[in-house]
Amino acid sequence: xxxxxxxxxxxxxxxxxxxxxxxxxxxxxxxxxxxxxxxxxxxxxxxxxxxxxxxxxxxxxxxxxxxxxxxxxxxxxxxxxxxxxxxxxxxxxxxxxxxxxxxxxxxxxxxxxxxxxxxxxxxxxxxxxxxxxxxxxxxxxxxxxxxxxxxxxxxxxxxxxxxxxxxxxxxxxxxxxxxxxxxxxxxxxxxxxxxxxxxxxxxxxxxxxxxxxxxxxxxxxxxxxxxxxxxxxxxxxxxxxxxxxxxxxxxxxxxxxxxxxxxxxxxxxxxxxxxxxxxxxxxxxxxxxxxxxxxxxxxxxxxxxxxxxxxxxxxxxxxxxxxxxxxxxxxxxxxxxxxxxxxxxxxxxxxxxxxxxxxxxxxxxxxxxxxxxxxxxxxxxxxxxxxxxxxxxxxxxxxxxxxxxxxxxxxxxxxxxxxxxxxxxxxxxxxxxxxxxxxxxxxxxxxxxxxxxxxxxxxxxxxxxxxxxxxxxxxxxxxxxxxxxxxxxxxxxxxxxxxxxxxxxxxxxxxxxxxxxxxxxx
Numbered sequence: 001x002x003x004x005x006x007x008x009x010x011x012x013x014x015x016x017x018x019x020x021x022x023x024x025x026x027x028x029x030x031x032x033x034x035x036x037x038x039x040x041x042x043x044x045x046x047x048x049x050x051x052x053x054x055x056x057x058x059x060x061x062x063x064x065x066x067x068x069x070x071x072x073x074x075x076x077x078x079x080x081x082x083x084x085x086x087x088x089x090x091x092x093x094x095x096x097x098x099x100x101x102x103x104x105x106x107x108x109x110x111x112x113x114x115x116x117x118x119x120x121x122x123x124x125x126x127x128x129x130x131x132x133x134x135x136x137x138x139x140x141x142x143x144x145x146x147x148x149x150x151x152x153x154x155x156x157x158x159x160x161x162x163x164x165x166x167x168x169x170x171x172x173x174x175x176x177x178x179x180x181x182x183x184x185x186x187x188x189x190x191x192x193x194x195x196x197x198x199x200x201x202x203x204x205x206x207x208x209x210x211x212x213x214x215x216x217x218x219x220x221x222x223x224x225x226x227x228x229x230x231x232x233x234x235x236x237x238x239x240x241x242x243x244x245x246x247x248x249x250x251x252x253x254x255x256x257x258x259x260x261x262x263x264x265x266x267x268x269x270x271x272x273x274x275x276x277x278x279x280x281x282x283x284x285x286x287x288x289x290x291x292x293x294x295x296x297x298x299x300x301x302x303x304x305x306x307x308x309x310x311x312x313x314x315x316x317x318x319x320x321x322x323x324x325x326x327x328x329x330x331x332x333x334x335x336x337x338x339x340x341x342x343x344x345x346x347x348x349x350x351x352x353x354x355x356x357x358x359x360x361x362x363x364x365x366x367x368x369x370x371x372x373x374x375x376x377x378x379x380x381x382x383x384x385x386x387x388x389x390x391x392x393x394x395x396x397x398x399x400x401x402x403x404x405x406x407x408x409x410x411x412x413x414x415x416x417x418x419x420x421x422x423x424x425x426x427x428x429x430x431x432x433x434x435x436x437x438x439x440x441x442x443x444x445x446x447x448x449x450x451x452x453x454x455x456x457x458x459x460x461x462x463x464x465x466x467x468x469x470x471x472x473x474x475x476x477x478x479x480x481x482x483x484x485x486x487x488x489x490x491x492x493x494x495x496x497x498x499x500x501x502x503x504x505x506x507x508x509x510x511x512x513x514x515x516x517x518x519x520x521x522x
Contacts, residue, residue, distance in 0.1 A: 006499065006500075006503065009496075009499065010496040010499055010500055013492045013493065013495055013496035013499075014492070014493055014496045016489070016492055017489045017490055017491075017492035017493040017496070018493065020311075020487070020489035021487050021489055021490060023311070024300075024311065024315075024486075024487060024489075025487075028300045028304055028311065029118060029119055029300050030300045030486055030487070031300070031486060032483075033479070033482075034478060034479065034482040038116060038117070038298065039116070039117040039291075040114055040115060040116045040117070040291070040292050040293075040298075041114070041115045041225050041228075041289055041290065041291050041292060042112065042113075042114055042115075042289075042290045042291075042292050043063075043112070043113055043114075043115055043223060043263075043287065043288070043289050043290075044110060044111065044112045044287070044288045044289075045060060045110070045111045045112075045274075045275075045285060045286070045287055046108060046109070046110055046285070046286040046287075046288070047060060047108065047109040047110075047275050047277075047282065047285055048106070048107075048108055048282075048283040048284050048285075048286070049106070049107055049108075049109070049277050049280050049281065049282050049283060050104070050105070050106050050107075050280055050281045050283060051099075051102050051103065051104060051105055051106075051107065051279060051280040052104060052279065052280050052281060053279040053280065054100060054101050054102065054103065054279075055098075055099070055100045055101075055279050056081075056098070056099055056100075056102060056277065056278070056279040056280040057096060057097070057098045057277070057278040057279060058081070058096070058097045058098075058109060058275065058276070058277045058278075058280070058282070059094050059095070059096050059097075059275060059276050059277075060094060060095050060097075060109070060111060060274065060275045060285075061092055061093070061094050061265065061266035061268075061274050061275070062074075062085075062093040062094060062095055062111065062113075062266075063093075063113065063115075063263065063264065063265045063266070064093050066264065067264075068117055068118050068119075068260070069115055069116065069117055069118070069263055070115070070116045070117075070118060071113050071114075071115060072113070072114050072116065073113060073114040074111070074112070074113045075110075075111075075112045075113070076095065076109075076110065076111055076112075077109070077110040077112075078097050078109050078110075079107055079108070079109070080099050080102060080107070081097035081098060081099040081107070081109065082097070082098055082099065083095055083096065083097050083098075084096050084098075089133075090133065090267070092266060092267060092268075095111065097109055106283075114292070115225065115263060116298075117225075117260075117261075131216040131241045132216065134211070134216040134217060134218045134241065135211050135214065135215075135216055136211070152208070152212075155209065156209055156212050156213075159172045159173055159209065160213070166213070166215065167242075169210075169213055169215070170210065170215065170240055170242070173206055173209040173210055173213075174206055174238070174249050174251070200219070200221070200236050202236070202251050203219040203220070203236040203237065203238050203251050204219050206238050206249075206251065207219050207238055210238075210240060215240060215241065216240070216241035217238055217239065217240045217241065218238070218239050218246075218267050218268070219236065219238055219267065219268060220236065220237050220238065220239055220248070220264050220266075220267050221234045221235075221236055221264075221265055221266050221267070221268070221274065222234060222235055222236075222237075222262050222263050222264040222265045222266075223235065223262075223263050223265060223287060223289055224259070224261060224262060224263075225261040225262075225263050225289060225291075226259075226261045227289060228289050228290055228291055229288065229289065230286070230288045231286055231287070231288070232287045232288060232289050233287075234265065234274075234287065235262060236251060237249060237250055237251055237258050237262065238251060239267070248262075265287075301317070315486075315488075316485060316486075316488060317486075324485075327485065328481060328485050329362065329365070331481075331484045331485055331488060331491070332362075332475040332480075332481060332484065333358060333362070334491055334494050334495075335471075335474060335475055335480065335484065335494070336355075336357075336358035336361050336362070336471040336474065336475050337355055337358055337498075338494055338497065338498060339358075339467075339470055339471045339474050339475075340354075340355060340357055340358055340467055340471060341498060341501055341502075342501070343467050343470065345501055345502075345504055345508070346501075346504070346508060346509065347508060347509050347510060348508030348509055348510030348511055349463045349466065349467055349510070350459070350460050350463055351460060351463050351464040351467050352440075352441050352444045352445065352448075352460055352461070352464045353437075353440065353441070353444065353464075356437055356440070356441060356464060357464050357465075357467035357468040357471055358468070358471055359437050360372075360376065360437065360441075360464070360465075360468040361468045361469070361471035361472040361475055362475075363376075364468065364469075364472045365472065365475065365476065369469070369472060373465065373469070375412075375415060376438070376465065376468075377465075378411075378415075379408060379411050379412065379415075379438055380438065380441060380442055380445070380461065382407070382411055383404055383407060383408055383411070383438065383439070383442035384442055384445060384446060384449075386403075386404060386407045387400070387404050387442055387443065387446045388446065390403050390404065391446070400443075401439060401440075401443050404439050404442050404443060405439040408438050408439050408442070441461075441464070445457050445460070445461055448460060
């Protein structure tokens with residue numbers, strides 16, 4: 001029964017610890033190495049407008065999290081304007097700035113956001129509730145000239161003659177307006193007499209040809225995040241509804257797929273403007289992109305916000321920085337305790353106290369190792385001398401221990417002042433040594449000295465110091481410190497290992513050496 005409970009408990013701890021670790025590392029993209037940085041950018045849109053009436057309304061389409069990109073930390077600066085956020089019937093986000101009684105003035109409105117690029121697509125690209133709304137095209141040609149309408153019909157029929165299937169028609173329509181050769185029909189259709197077709201017109205022309213065939217399509221405007229600067233020109237591509245998903249097509253090459261760093265800002269056809277102004281004049285819209293460096297856990301936080309996942313709120317990264325620094329040290333205590341269990345249970349080292357070496361190892365982290373060993377040895381030796389003297393004065397146990405503690409404090413103060421006088425940097429930090437622990441070590445060494453002799457007491461003292469040094473080296477592994485802090489659920493696995501080791505009742509390594517003569521006789 002007890003073995004079954006043990007197996008269930010250990011298995012549960014391991015399963016929960018491993019599950020949380022895998023979830024945070026694979027789903028929330030928590031870092032697996034320290035100092036890991038993520039790909040992120042700060043984008044900004046600046047609207048310059050001039051109000052011509054007392055009441056002015058300005059609208060700007062906003063980007064949203066989709067595909068591999070996440071939008072977080074949105075900020076708005078609107079001077080004397082109030083703002084509201086909304087989503088239109090096609091799923092596009094927009095902000096509306098409005099102001100009244102402002103007269104004829106010039107204003108600058110700003111939108112800023114941080115863009116994160118995730119390892120995998122976390123949401124569909126431009127999800128449409130009803131793709132049929134992207135089939136309308138007749139209203140676009142009602143007001144055009146007969147010549148342009150004839151050019152459109154001629155181009156559409158020419159593409160249709162070359163296409164036997166819908167997939168071929170899509171490829172023909174895309175490639176028709178992306179190749180270098182521009183036919184007279186294309187120039188007339190796009191109302192552009194030059195041989196260089198702007199990206200927006202090419203995208204709109206492709207979308208129009210596809211909609212005439214009954215294929216849902218739309219134009220996309222976005223930013224190339226590989227370019228940084230104060231004035232970034234938008235890039236254009238088209239999205240076509242195929243097999244239940246929106247498939248992006250590059251209009252420069254006519255191929256399926258777009259560069260990984262193309263970030264969609266707004267969608268619209270024909271040439272849907274990113275910003276509009278009512279009661280004023282829109283002078284210009286300027287986009288800027290600046291790459292920023294963020295630790296990987298910031299990306300994990302952004303992803304958690306987008307997924308509305310509460311797991312991130314339970315991590316230590318959300319604590320104040322000073323509290324994080326405390327836990328970075330505190331979380332290494334179980335690691336030191338695990339090392340001590342191995343040394344006591346399997347090696348057979350006899351130390352003073354159960355976890356005294358671990359606390360001494362923590363004190364070594366505040367000084368350097370060599371200085372800590374010297375101070376530990378000197379203070380313990382001096383404390384033993386004073387403890388022996390207090391014993392001759394026939395003091396009771398509690399007053400004697402208090403007197404030893406006071407002597408330890410005086411010795412540490414003296415050591416700190418002395419080290420500071422000779423310009424040794426760790427002099428001030430010596431005060432962080434566990435004074436009470438040192439006093440207890442001195443007391444226990446004295447008791448063992450009296451009961452078992454000097455040899456046994458000194459052996460245990462050296463064993464405690466050795467265990468502290470080993471624990472110090474293990475607890476000083478930077479990667480281990482990072483891993484435990486980022487994934488504190490790993491402590492559940494350490495707890496399971498500790499419980500398993502607690503059931504070990506076999507020989508220790510030093511006992512095998514101790515009883516080697518019996519083995520030789522057999």
